[in-house]
Amino acid sequence: MDAGKKTKVLLTGASGFLGFNLMSLLKTEFELYGTYCANPPPIEGYRFIKLDVTSQESVREVLETVHPEVIIHAAAKADVDFCESNHDVSFGVNVRGSENLVKQAELIGARFIYLSTDLVFDGEEGDYSEDDNxxxxxxxxxxxxxxxxxxxxxxxxxxxxxxxxxxxxxxHSNVGFVYRLLESLKTGKSFRLFTDQYRTPLYLEDVAEAFKGIVLDMNFRGLYHLGGPEMVSRWQFGQILAEVFGFSEKLLLPIKMEDLPEMLTRPRDCSLNSSRLCKQMNLQPLSVKEGLQKLKQVMSVNQQ
Ligand SMILES: NC(=O)c1ccc[n+]([C@@H]2O[C@H](COP(=O)([O-])OP(=O)(O)OC[C@H]3O[C@@H](n4cnc5c(N)ncnc54)[C@H](OP(=O)(O)O)[C@@H]3O)[C@@H](O)[C@H]2O)c1
Structure with missing residues (x-):
């Protein structure tokens, strides 16, 4: 490979919450192409291309046209409630769509990076490593x-x-949990948060940092976890956010999962243990307070 040549990367789901952020965080690192399906992002200066992962024809056409060295597959039906009531569509996109892509990736010799979730665990134990079932x-x-x-x-x-x-x-199209929380607090509206649902929240810029190291490094094969360094409840997360952004904590209403019958099947503690990846690449993801402080700075720059 030429010394100055950038790796050509195709990022699926680039119109979504994670993908859209990765486009701006990685655009100078790689020769980056992003895909959308139903929601073309209306911005200049990025290479966006339409892709429907459920169509083998669309997958073949995009991969043959772009011919990426690496594919980061972020496209998915990622809304838990939507998937629960739309089994066929979500199976089509999340399972068959991923299969379509990886098969075509193999044909063109591209490396495939599939983004999965902590919600593969039932949340009974927490602190899940790659060896847990x-x-x-x-x-x-x-x-x-x-x-x-x-x-x-x-x-x-x-x-x-x-x-x-x-x-x-x-x-671009999806605003995410933190944005909804911030909008609520900004307008003085209360927000309900679980005191008994635990995760290891991860700041998006740390995902981009990880990609800078793992995209081409074939030592990173198979299964890895990447979460933040702290296990917190949604309620604790809200309290840190209120402190960092200067909102009243009184607007945060503590609730338990048992207060909402539809939440009873949701995992209680899906915290991830990410030490394998973090040690191997010397990565230190930000704590919730550090991440939210950074987010506050980014948001104030964007508003100027
Ligand atoms: N957000 C989180 O906290 C989180 C946590 C853990 C793991 N993840 C994983 O990270 C990935 C990104 O999540 P996200 O929150 O960014 O999701 P998101 O905002 O809902 O974005 C989903 C993306 O998938 C695209 N898409 C949907 N159907 C498609 C199809 N048939 N063909 C091609 N693209 C299609 C959407 O494109 P259009 O909008 O243009 O249709 C959009 O760009 C997912 O794989 C998710 O499982 C997310």
Whole structure:
């Protein structure tokens, strides 16, 4: 490879919350192409291309046109409630769509990185490492796990990266949990948060940092976890956010999962243990307070 040549990377789901942020965070690092499906992002200066992962024809056409060295597959039906009531669509996108892509990736010799989720676990134990047994409690989690297995069976050089709850700047079509929380507090509205649902929240810029190291490094193959360094409840997360952004904590209403019957099947503690990846690449993801302080700075620059 030429010394100055950048790696050509295709990022699926670039119109979504994570993908849209990765486009701006990685655009100088790689020769980056992003895909959208139904929501073309109306911005200049990025290479966006339409892709429907459920269509083999669309997958073939995009991969043959772009011919990436690496594919980061972030496209998914990622809304747990949507997946629960739309099994066919979510299976089609999350499982068959991933399979379509990885098969075509193999044909053109591209490395495949599949982004999965902490929701493959049932949340009974927490602090999950790559050696723990997954047991999804939602259809979303089940489709992501099924896709993980198919990807790893179909490609020897694939990497499956399970991410925990992400927070960061708003995306293009999807605004995310933190944005909804901030909007609520800004307008003086109260927001209900679980005191008994735990995750290891991860700041989006740390995902981008990780990609800078792992995209071409074939030592990162198989399954890895990437979450933040702290296990916090949604309620604790809200309290740190209120402190960092200067909102009244009184607007945060503590509730328990048992207060909402529809939450009873949701995992209680899906915290990820990410020491394998962090040690191997010397990565130190930000604490919730550090990440939210950074987010505050980014948001104030964007508003200027
Ligand atoms: N957000 C989190 O906290 C989190 C945590 C752990 C793991 N993850 C994983 O990270 C990835 C990104 O999540 P996200 O929150 O950014 O999701 P998101 O905002 O809902 O974005 C989903 C993306 O998938 C695209 N898409 C949907 N159907 C498609 C299809 N048939 N063909 C091609 N693209 C399609 C959407 O494109 P259009 O909008 O243009 O249709 C959009 O760009 C997912 O794989 C998710 O499982 C997310």
């Amino acid at each position: 997954p047991n999804p409690t939602s259809f979303y989690g089940a489709t992501k796990l099924e896709a993980e297995e198919r990807v790893l069976n179909l490609s020897q050089k694939a990497l499956v990266l399970r991410l925990s709850l992400l927070y960061g700047n708003r995306g």
